[in-house]
Amino acid sequence: MLLFAALLIFPPDVAQRLIGGALSDGAAYARLAELSDTIGPRLSGSPGAEAAVKWALQKFQQDGLSAHLEPVKVPHWVRGEERGEILPSKYAVGHPLALTALGGSVGGTATGEVIEARSLPEIAALGEQARGKIVFLNHTMGVKGGYGDFVELRTKGPSEAGKVGAAGVLLRSLATASLRSPHTGTTTYDPGAPKIPAAAISVEDAELLRRLLQRGAVKVRFALGCRWLPDADSANVVADVRGRELPDEVVLLGAHLDSWDLATGATDDGAGVAIVMEAGRLIAKEHPRRTVRVVLYMNEENGLAGGNGYAAAHQAELSKHVAALESDSGAGRPTEVRVHAGAPGAALLAPWLTPLESLGITEVIDGEASGADISTLGPASVPMVAVRQDGTHYFETHHSAADTLDKVEPEALAKSAAAVAVVAFALAEMPQPLPRPAPTLEPHRPEGPKPPAH
Amino acid sequence: MLLFAALLIFPPDVAQRLIGGALSDGAAYARLAELSDTIGPRLSGSPGAEAAVKWALQKFQQDGLSAHLEPVKVPHWVRGEERGEILPSKYAVGHPLALTALGGSVGGTATGEVIEARSLPEIAALGEQARGKIVFLNHTMGVKGGYGDFVELRTKGPSEAGKVGAAGVLLRSLATASLRSPHTGTTTYDPGAPKIPAAAISVEDAELLRRLLQRGAVKVRFALGCRWLPDADSANVVADVRGRELPDEVVLLGAHLDSWDLATGATDDGAGVAIVMEAGRLIAKEHPRRTVRVVLYMNEENGLAGGNGYAAAHQAELSKHVAALESDSGAGRPTEVRVHAGAPGAALLAPWLTPLESLGITEVIDGEASGADISTLGPASVPMVAVRQDGTHYFETHHSAADTLDKVEPEALAKSAAAVAVVAFALAEMPQPLPRPAPTLEPHRPEGPKPPAH
Numbered sequence: 022m023l024l025f026a027a028l029l030i031f032p033p034d035v036a037q038r039l040i041g042g043a044l045s046d047g048a049a050y051a052r053l054a055e056l057s058d059t060i061g062p063r064l065s066g067s068p069g070a071e072a073a074v075k076w077a078l079q080k081f082q083q084d085g086l087s088a089h090l091e092p093v094k095v096p097h098w099v100r101g102e103e104r105g106e107i108l109p110s111k112y113a114v115g116h117p118l119a120l121t122a123l124g125g126s127v128g129g130t131a132t133g134e135v136i137e138a139r140s141l142p143e144i145a146a147l148g149e150q151a152r153g154k155i156v157f158l159n160h161t162m163g164v165k166g167g168y169g170d171f172v173e174l175r176t177k178g179p180s181e182a183g184k185v186g187a188a189g190v191l192l193r194s195l196a197t198a199s200l201r202s203p204h205t206g207t208t209t210y211d212p213g214a215p216k217i218p219a220a221a222i223s224v225e226d227a228e229l230l231r232r233l234l235q236r237g238a239v240k241v242r243f244a245l246g247c248r249w250l251p252d253a254d255s256a257n258v259v260a261d262v263r264g265r266e267l268p269d270e271v272v273l274l275g276a277h278l279d280s281w282d283l284a285t286g287a288t289d290d291g292a293g294v295a296i297v298m299e300a301g302r303l304i305a306k307e308h309p310r311r312t313v314r315v316v317l318y319m320n321e322e323n324g325l326a327g328g329n330g331y332a333a334a335h336q337a338e339l340s341k342h343v344a345a346l347e348s349d350s351g352a353g354r355p356t357e358v359r360v361h362a363g364a365p366g367a368a369l370l371a372p373w374l375t376p377l378e379s380l381g382i383t384e385v386i387d388g389e390a391s392g393a394d395i396s397t398l399g400p401a402s403v404p405m406v407a408v409r410q411d412g413t414h415y416f417e418t419h420h421s422a423a424d425t426l427d428k429v430e431p432e433a434l435a436k437s438a439a440a441v442a443v444v445a446f447a448l449a450e451m452p453q454p455l456p457r458p459a460p461t462l463e464p465h466r467p468e469g470p471k472p473p474a475h
Numbered sequence: 476m477l478l479f480a481a482l483l484i485f486p487p488d489v490a491q492r493l494i495g496g497a498l499s500d501g502a503a504y505a506r507l508a509e510l511s512d513t514i515g516p517r518l519s520g521s522p523g524a525e526a527a528v529k530w531a532l533q534k535f536q537q538d539g540l541s542a543h544l545e546p547v548k549v550p551h552w553v554r555g556e557e558r559g560e561i562l563p564s565k566y567a568v569g570h571p572l573a574l575t576a577l578g579g580s581v582g583g584t585a586t587g588e589v590i591e592a593r594s595l596p597e598i599a600a601l602g603e604q605a606r607g608k609i610v611f612l613n614h615t616m617g618v619k620g621g622y623g624d625f626v627e628l629r630t631k632g633p634s635e636a637g638k639v640g641a642a643g644v645l646l647r648s649l650a651t652a653s654l655r656s657p658h659t660g661t662t663t664y665d666p667g668a669p670k671i672p673a674a675a676i677s678v679e680d681a682e683l684l685r686r687l688l689q690r691g692a693v694k695v696r697f698a699l700g701c702r703w704l705p706d707a708d709s710a711n712v713v714a715d716v717r718g719r720e721l722p723d724e725v726v727l728l729g730a731h732l733d734s735w736d737l738a739t740g741a742t743d744d745g746a747g748v749a750i751v752m753e754a755g756r757l758i759a760k761e762h763p764r765r766t767v768r769v770v771l772y773m774n775e776e777n778g779l780a781g782g783n784g785y786a787a788a789h790q791a792e793l794s795k796h797v798a799a800l801e802s803d804s805g806a807g808r809p810t811e812v813r814v815h816a817g818a819p820g821a822a823l824l825a826p827w828l829t830p831l832e833s834l835g836i837t838e839v840i841d842g843e844a845s846g847a848d849i850s851t852l853g854p855a856s857v858p859m860v861a862v863r864q865d866g867t868h869y870f871e872t873h874h875s876a877a878d879t880l881d882k883v884e885p886e887a888l889a890k891s892a893a894a895v896a897v898v899a900f901a902l903a904e905m906p907q908p909l910p911r912p913a914p915t916l917e918p919h920r921p922e923g924p925k926p927p928a929h
Contacts, residue, residue: 054686058567058683058686058687058690059566059567059568059690060568061567061568061569061570068568069568072568112513113512113513113515114513114514114515114522114523114526115515116515116739119876198654199654199877200652200653200654200655200656200871200872200875200876200877201654201656201738201875201876201877201879202654202655202656224881225877225879225881228879228880228881229512229879229880229881232508232512232880233512236512236513284655285570417654418654421654421655422573422654422655423653423654423655423679425655425679425682425683426682426683426686427678427679427682427683
């Protein structure tokens with residue numbers, strides 16, 4: 022659905038303040054720098070996560086939003102020391118492995134011969150051959166992406182390998198670039214399956230394993246110091262710009278405050294946090310018709326306790342959640358708007374989005390627009406809207422030690438904040454809300470779909 | 476000096492066998508894979524270095540060359556455990572530092588406030604301000620290169636910082652790309668200056684330090700487990716294709732067999748080793764007029780014992796070394812030939828290099844053509860010839876844990892081997908040897924000039 026530049030439904034002065042503010046004041050980047058550099062990694066249950074909750078509450082209050090915490094219990098997994106090696110054999114020296122535990126893995130040591138599998142069915146097909154061995158989960162994710170195609174190897178592969186008696190799992194990192202850098206991410210064990218240690222190895226180490234397997238048998242050993250602690254108390258941070266006419270109708274802007282522990286989570290999802298906070302800050306001055314609610318979810322990465330907790334706590338109000346938008350695709354420039362609100366949704370929204378043309382967005386696409394945290398609102402038929410972003414470099418650093426502030430281009434971040442501000446204001450101001458789509462059947466997902474880079 | 480395709484001085488059948496052999500048999504890549512994957516890192520004094528010496532001797536013999544070892548004593552430095560952190564302050568949490576000791580650093584722990592310097596004069600200018608502090612050596616090497624401009628910060632910076640009383644040094648890695656990856660490389664202490672621990676931090680960590688310094692004082696602590704052991708016995712591997720008419724006249728092809736310890740040194744300098752071995756193997760079947768000698772030097776990275784040792788042992792024959800070529804620029808495709816042999820050298824050589832046109836090389840450039848190891852032959856007026864290679868990606872992995880075989884493109888490697896084979900055969904076959912240049916004054920360099928990427 023093309024935008025209609027001739028129509029000036031969106032108040033031009035508001036557009037100017039939202040876009041001009043986002044592009045000129047550097048506030049989103051400054052806030053992201055503060056979150057990344059002064060608070061640091063924010064895995065659920067960690068001191069960093071708790072510091073981030075307090076920080077966000079204070080910032081919202083400074084911005085003039087009405088903010089509060091909504092408690093959630095979160096899983097508490099900690100990494101510890103970790104190391105691994107390819108053992109020397111008669112035809113090759115040993116090599117250290119650049120590895121990192123998958124989030125949620127049990128700790129322990131695993132030693133065994135390596136056996137390769139490239140899909141969940143291939144793991145199952147190994148059967149008795151896998152007993153006592155280390156299953157090497159290989160795949161073809163490369164510079165062109167493919168995260169969505171292979172993420173199941175990480176989330177389910179270790180459990181599948183446990184079922185066939187493997188001693189451990191080494192996953193080729195899900196990454197589009199590598200300088201010997203392993204990428205973590207959550208894995209989930211089936212309750213009935215044996216829990217075996219599981220780690221990601223760098224792309225280089227995966228390539229080395231593959232080459233050595235062509236020479237003969239390969240044995241590895243790795244030790245993970247990770248462990249599970251009792252669930253921790255944490256919170257979603259919820260901040261409202263109260264609607265001037267329809268305060269009970271809510272446009273929800275979400276991002277997740279937690280991050281993996283290996284880096285400062287500047288792009289996953291510090292950028293999303295900065296984008297929705299900036300949108301909230303700018304919209305607070307504009308007094309839209311409906312309430313705009315910024316929700317900084319806790320525990321997107323390894324549990325979705327925040328997404329589930331919000332949906333449960335607000336069940337009674339979800340029929341008045343008129344739209345939800347999640348920002349969890351990094352810090353790239355905005356590329357398009359998607360809306361999932363039944364067929365007429367895009368047509369209804371398009372005339373309101375003409376200010377986005379100045380940001381290079383000329384179309385509203387009717388399509389999938391959900392996110393991990395807001396997917397929990399799907400059963401309540403909440404319309405979903407997404408500002409898609411350029412993801413060219415997203416999976417180069419995703420879930421790795423290199424997800425740091427230097428990967429963020431301030432101008433691109435500001436443009437995405439501007440786009441989200443415009444979209445949110447439009448949703449909060451348009452006379453008729455979006456039509457509601459059919460409810461999604463799945464109440465929630467254990468881990469949300471990260472948007473593939475391509 | 477343009478090549479002259481019309482002239483067919485170079486025997487066409489030989490050109491066909493040299494180029495066709497290099498491009499079709501995959502031998503250079505297979506050998507590099509064996510060196511990288513089955514022997515691994517090869518820092519001077521390590522078991523890997525000694526295994527590589529034995530391996531190379533055996534391979535030369537298999538290839539039909541007359542090979543022997545020439546003993547050299549090498550420095551023996553080992554890395555050990557290493558870690559560091561930015562300490563928490565009143566305005567920021569602590570952060571782990573991705574760091575690695577500079578080669579040759581003393582071990583130990585250093586704790587102190589960070590003070591930045593960007594050049595050797597800036598270190599000296601710090602004076603008393605630096606006492607007890609950690610000098611952060613920052614610079615602007617980036618994606619476009621600049622290694623040659625900043626390498627002095629690494630080789631001399633720690634010693635300069637010691638002179639002004641610093642407790643330690645953290646160097647921004649010399650790199651054109653980073654995914655939180657520190658790059659090592661040698662540092663040399665002045666005999667009279669205090670020796671302080673020195674490490675490279677990743678580009679990301681350098682950027683973080685810079686940002687935190689803008690917020691206020693920053694304190695770091697790091698601990699290096701590296702240490703010096705007694706000098707070790709090692710060897711250069713020297714292999715001759717004996718000349719059919721002028722066996723005493725030698726065309727020397729050099730590369731270095733040692734590597735840094737963080738990775739398998741696939742591009743630095745496994746690729747050079749594979750290139751010159753492949754050239755030797757192919758030329759051995761062609762019985763050129765002069766002797767072609769392949770020298771795999773030991774200890775280029777941290778001492779140049781091999782380069783110095785060869786020059787000393789062969790002093791009496793250096794007047795009959797008619798040319799020297801060093802391959803130590805990675806595995807990229809060949810881009811040009813350089814010759815340093817006095818003005819008429821390029822004109823004399825050009826007609827002999829017409830087969831290189833099929834590899835995309837159309838010119839011989841009169842210019843700097845030396846290398847670290849062969850620079851020790853400069854005082855004896857040995858003409859230098861270089862096959863320059865595409866270095867676009869060289870400094871992305873140089874001296875880091877990511878210098879692994881997957882960075883090598885087999886076709887580019889084969890082309891460089893073909894080019895070196897052609898150049899070496901030409902030098903060994905042309906009736907008149909190259910004119911000899913004026914002797915270089917500097918007898919040798921502590922560390923050779925790595926070619927800048929751009």
